Amino acid sequence: MDFVSTRDNNQKVSIKEALLNGLAKDGGLYVPEILPKIVLADFIKQNTFLDFAKALLAPFFKNSLFEKKLPLICEQAFNFDIPLEEVDTNTFFLSLNRGPTLSFKDVGARFLAGLFKVLNQNLTIIVATSGDTGSAVASAFSGYTNIKVIVLFPKDKIAKRQEAQITGFDKNILPLAVLGTFDDCQDLVKEAFSHQSFRETLHLTSANSINIGRLLPQMTYLAYWSTRFYQSYQKKPGMIVPSGNLGHMTACFWAKQMGFPIGELVIATNANQTLSHYISSGQYKPQKAIPTLANAMDVGAPSNFERLQYALPTFDSLKNALQIFSVSDKAIEETIIDYFKRYRRFICPHTATACFVRESLSKDKPFIVLETADSVKFDTIIEPLIDETIPVPEALSVLLKKNVTQTVIEPNFSSLKAVLS
Numbered sequence: 001m002d003f004v005s006t007r008d009n010n011q012k013v014s015i016k017e018a019l020l021n022g023l024a025k026d027g028g029l030y031v032p033e034i035l036p037k038i039v040l041a042d043f044i045k046q047n048t049f050l051d052f053a054k055a056l057l058a059p060f061f062k063n064s065l066f067e068k069k070l071p072l073i074c075e076q077a078f079n080f081d082i083p084l085e086e087v088d089t090n091t092f093f094l095s096l097n098r099g100p101t102l103s104f105k106d107v108g109a110r111f112l113a114g115l116f117k118v119l120n121q122n123l124t125i126i127v128a129t130s131g132d133t134g135s136a137v138a139s140a141f142s143g144y145t146n147i148k149v150i151v152l153f154p155k156d157k158i159a160k161r162q163e164a165q166i167t168g169f170d171k172n173i174l175p176l177a178v179l180g181t182f183d184d185c186q187d188l189v190k191e192a193f194s195h196q197s198f199r200e201t202l203h204l205t206s207a208n209s210i211n212i213g214r215l216l217p218q219m220t221y222l223a224y225w226s227t228r229f230y231q232s233y234q235k236k237p238g239m240i241v242p243s244g245n246l247g248h249m250t251a252c253f254w255a256k257q258m259g260f261p262i263g264e265l266v267i268a269t270n271a272n273q274t275l276s277h278y279i280s281s282g283q284y285k286p287q288k289a290i291p292t293l294a295n296a297m298d299v300g301a302p303s304n305f306e307r308l309q310y311a312l313p314t315f316d317s318l319k320n321a322l323q324i325f326s327v328s329d330k331a332i333e334e335t336i337i338d339y340f341k342r343y344r345r346f347i348c349p350h351t352a353t354a355c356f357v358r359e360s361l362s363k364d365k366p367f368i369v370l371e372t373a374d375s376v377k378f379d380t381i382i383e384p385l386i387d388e389t390i391p392v393p394e395a396l397s398v399l400l401k402k403n404v405t406q407t408v409i410e411p412n413f414s415s416l417k418a419v420l421s
């Protein structure tokens, strides 16, 4: 299959080019040339999640250099549980917090790492992070000999536990604490890409959520669980997705377009209201991101919006396909307390946005809430609210015990360049 730019569908590239370029030459994002339509019975027959995932992803990698390796890439990427559990009548939790760095981003990052391994090239991946992306990418690529990963994070502005998950890995992972904000980190990445000689010498590439290699695998568990759900209850479950850059929702939308039995699509955002303003006013105005408790969703200009708009080009089509709710920090805190009181469950601030939205939707319809990260990463927010200690899993406590020395840089390109030479 070929991939086209959202800005020009005559501009076709192979999956390999789409992966390495990240962004299309015209500034658009890559989307599959066509979304294959499935026969549900073929997928109902698949016995395991792995077989299901391999069958779903196969058409996207057909006739590419990844085709033969796809089964192995899936086996190595999807090596942890993604269970669905009923929390209350018609409310289900899809737990995406069981990967090595305890967020759903492990799925995309591990799959992307598998693809890059097949390319077998010397590459430098540069990524700016406000938390979960950096740790998932660092963990997924740790130990790869021909790939170096530079992770830029704002010094002292991310949770200590998130930081431990970025800094505790092999030599090929270079964590850099930037004396600035997350926006400064992102600007540094952009600047690094704009210096052509730097970019070429290092074979620079990116691993952020616009990369198609991270989006495609996210369809698998959404498609799998909607299919199993439909088999059990003969109903299509709605999906409530805690969203920032809309990568997860794009994957969910694509899975639905392919014919998987997914019901209503619901976007939960934090107090960043670019999307809810758009739906209520018809005007799309990107904003500067404001910091919230759900920091991985602090996005004022959602990068994957362009992919959704490509598939839903008119305002009405988009408005009819998606529901959007914005959730305040106060509501996040109340929901964390409420879930603990009602169900003895620890939920992270991101998941809490979706749980809050669930309450305003019909109780007669089934909804799946995506649990996008584990509460243990956000102990400093959650524990004071519920006056309870969240148990720390073994893998994280190992990382927390490591003694790491930090490399600190100024928020400018010459400081970045200096540590790399």
Ligand SMILES: *Cc1c(COP(=O)(O)O)cnc(C)c1O
Binding pocket: 103, 104, 105, 132, 133, 209, 242, 243, 244, 245, 246, 247, 248, 249, 296, 297, 350, 351, 372, 373
């Ligand atoms: C990245 C992230 C999100 C937002 O996902 P998008 O694909 O950017 O919409 C939500 N929750 C958590 C925990 C995340 O790390």
